[in-house]
Amino acid sequence: MSKHFEDARYYLGRAAEHAKAGVKEELEPLQERVSKLVGDEPEEEPEPSRLEKLQADLKELEERAEGEAREAVESARERVEAYRTRGEKSAE
Structure with a gap:
């Protein structure tokens, strides 16, 4: 197309x-x-329970920790690659 x-x-x-x-x-x-x-007014949604709030907080913490872990792994990979590159240059 x-x-x-x-x-x-x-x-x-x-x-x-x-x-x-x-x-x-x-x-x-x-x-x-x-x-x-x-007379058909929609009912208001109830406030989230304490358990639901905790579950939402845990989910948010899990996502943040996952992102930080990915960043740490990426940083470590970059440092290892830089170290290997320096080792190859000094061997030449």
């Missing part, structure tokens, strides 16, 4: 997403009024 068609398809998709978001935003107040009149 031509790059121009791919670009056009992408931008049409984005335009559709923006149009959908705009319509939803415009109709929200009307939907709330109708829900109040009909």
